[in-house]
Amino acid sequence: MRDTTSILPLTVESLVFEVDGRRLIDGIDLHLERGATTVLLGPNGAGKSLLLRLCHGLLTPTAGRVRWALPEGRAAGVKRHTMVFQKPVMLRRSVFANLTHALAAAGLGYEARRARARAALERFRLADLADRPARVLSGGEQQRLAIARAWALDADVLFLDEPTSQLDPSATRAIEEMLRALKDEGRTLMMATHDLGQARRLADRVLFVHAGRIREDASAAAFFTAPATGKARAFLAGDLLD
Amino acid sequence: MDFAAIITAIADLLGGATPGFWPIVGLSLKVTLSAVTLAALIGLPLGALLGIARFPGRTAVVVLVNAMMGLPPVVAGLAIFLLLSRSGPLGPLGWLFSAKAMILAQTMLVLPIVVALTRQTIEDLWREYAEHLASLDLTGARAVPTLLWDARFSLVTALLAGFGRASAEVGAVLIVGGNIAGHTRTMTTAIALETSKGDLPLALGLGLILILLTLILNAVAFGAGRVGARHAR
Numbered sequence: 001m002r003d004t005t006s007i008l009p010l011t012v013e014s015l016v017f018e019v020d021g022r023r024l025i026d027g028i029d030l031h032l033e034r035g036a037t038t039v040l041l042g043p044n045g046a047g048k049s050l051l052l053r054l055c056h057g058l059l060t061p062t063a064g065r066v067r068w069a070l071p072e073g074r075a076a077g078v079k080r081h082t083m084v085f086q087k088p089v090m091l092r093r094s095v096f097a098n099l100t101h102a103l104a105a106a107g108l109g110y111e112a113r114r115a116r117a118r119a120a121l122e123r124f125r126l127a128d129l130a131d132r133p134a135r136v137l138s139g140g141e142q143q144r145l146a147i148a149r150a151w152a153l154d155a156d157v158l159f160l161d162e163p164t165s166q167l168d169p170s171a172t173r174a175i176e177e178m179l180r181a182l183k184d185e186g187r188t189l190m191m192a193t194h195d196l197g198q199a200r201r202l203a204d205r206v207l208f209v210h211a212g213r214i215r216e217d218a219s220a221a222a223f224f225t226a227p228a229t230g231k232a233r234a235f236l237a238g239d240l241l242d
Numbered sequence: 243m244d245f246a247a248i249i250t251a252i253a254d255l256l257g258g259a260t261p262g263f264w265p266i267v268g269l270s271l272k273v274t275l276s277a278v279t280l281a282a283l284i285g286l287p288l289g290a291l292l293g294i295a296r297f298p299g300r301t302a303v304v305v306l307v308n309a310m311m312g313l314p315p316v317v318a319g320l321a322i323f324l325l326l327s328r329s330g331p332l333g334p335l336g337w338l339f340s341a342k343a344m345i346l347a348q349t350m351l352v353l354p355i356v357v358a359l360t361r362q363t364i365e366d367l368w369r370e371y372a373e374h375l376a377s378l379d380l381t382g383a384r385a386v387p388t389l390l391w392d393a394r395f396s397l398v399t400a401l402l403a404g405f406g407r408a409s410a411e412v413g414a415v416l417i418v419g420g421n422i423a424g425h426t427r428t429m430t431t432a433i434a435l436e437t438s439k440g441d442l443p444l445a446l447g448l449g450l451i452l453i454l455l456t457l458i459l460n461a462v463a464f465g466a467g468r469v470g471a472r473h474a475r
Contacts, residue, residue, distance in 0.1 A: 053373075056377065058373055058376050058377065079379060082377060083373075083377045085373060085374070089370065089371055089373065089374035091371070091388070091392055092392040092393075093392065101388065102378055105378040105379065105380050106378070
């Protein structure tokens with residue numbers, strides 16, 4: 001079912017993003033290969049969320065470019081990357097309809113999207129909630145639905161913007177299990193987080209972002225045992241960065 | 243005028259003893275519901291587009307549409323009258339003093355209400371949905387169906403407001419319809435006529451029935467909205 005022609009690698013070149021003359025992303029170069037989970041770490045306002053949005057195409061860079069192996073990250077006309085937001089966007093519809101809506105937008109026919117939506121609910125143990133209005137679900141359930149929706153879209157690459165920052169530990173654990181399962185399926189994850197423990201648990205590679213630049217790009221093991229920059233050491237030690 | 247006379251007038255109206263009453267109610271409903279339907283077909287997508295589009299002069303358009311909500315019915319009637327009069331641009335249609343003319347005039351009154359209230363509702367919803375829909379490539383006009391559907395319970399209120407305006411007004415239908423008995427006489431124009439003739443019980447009876455109809459329609463819409471909204475919070 002999955003298309004074998006990958007949209008990866010993703011190459012980001014000299015990326016700059018400015019708002020009202022303020023340079024929020026200040027010349028980022030990045031290369032994303034298939035399979036690994038990349039975690040963006042850094043203080044608030046470092047540019048993590050912006051970088052994810054620029055990669056996903058929600059924002060247009062002021063300068064530089066985001067280049068997928070296939071144009072716009074599409075294979076056979078279908079967008080193969082998707083995004084999960086910090087606060088999940090739940091349509092005012094049932095859980096099931098939230099899935100079928102996204103699948104309809106992706107161009108699936110009536111029967112195909114219903115089958116795929118059912119598969120997603122089974123896959124992530126949300127089947128009991130299928131007919132519930134999505135907006136009355138708990139925060140954790142909503143985020144699980146958002147990730148199930150991303151899975152249903154069958155994207156190769158998932159951008160996740162602090163998906164567990166508003167959740168309690170047990171909901172966070174459920175989300176992390178989902179993310180591990182996605183990774184085991186061979187999907188490529190790029191995630192911003194504030195949670196150092198989460199970064200340790202999930203990351204293969206860490207990008208340390210500060211003031212709109214990538215200060216460190218290292219394997220997770222290397223970053224957590226021996227950060228190369230003073231900023232990263234301070235961040236890991238829990239100091240406040242300016 | 244005593245209370246018994248009003249009761250008698252209402253009983254005569256409902257019982258069919260007043261000739262031509264039910265056709266008047268029927269025409270009123272036909273004109274008003276047609277106008278609201280037309281305004282909805284045009285105004286819902288237009289209001290949604292105005293809610294999500296960003297273009298130079300947008301603020302001026304929004305202010306203009308909001309101001310048009312207060313358009314005096316007689317002025318709308320006059321404008322449609324001039325359009326449809328024999329020497330007007332749409333004169334050859336021969337619509338003046340017909341139900342079509344009244345529908346057109348009331349559509350003009352309802353449209354700004356539908357557009358303005360839809361614009362507000364969709365703009366708020368868009369703020370919440372924008373990134374998710376953009377992620378699904380549903381941008382611009384492609385986002386409109388999703389937004390209208392998800393705002394459906396709020397938009398019923400916009401349509402009810404439009405219905406209220408159309409069913410209550412007398413100026414526009416009087417000017418372009420002419421209050422011709424059996425042809426273009428509606429409940430509001432009949433009330434105006436009966437009042438000026440001095441038949442107050444009949445006028446009051448018509449008025450009460452008009453209010454009753456409005457009440458029933460609002461109650462049904464409200465009930466349907468409550469039931470539906472439970473599934474779409």
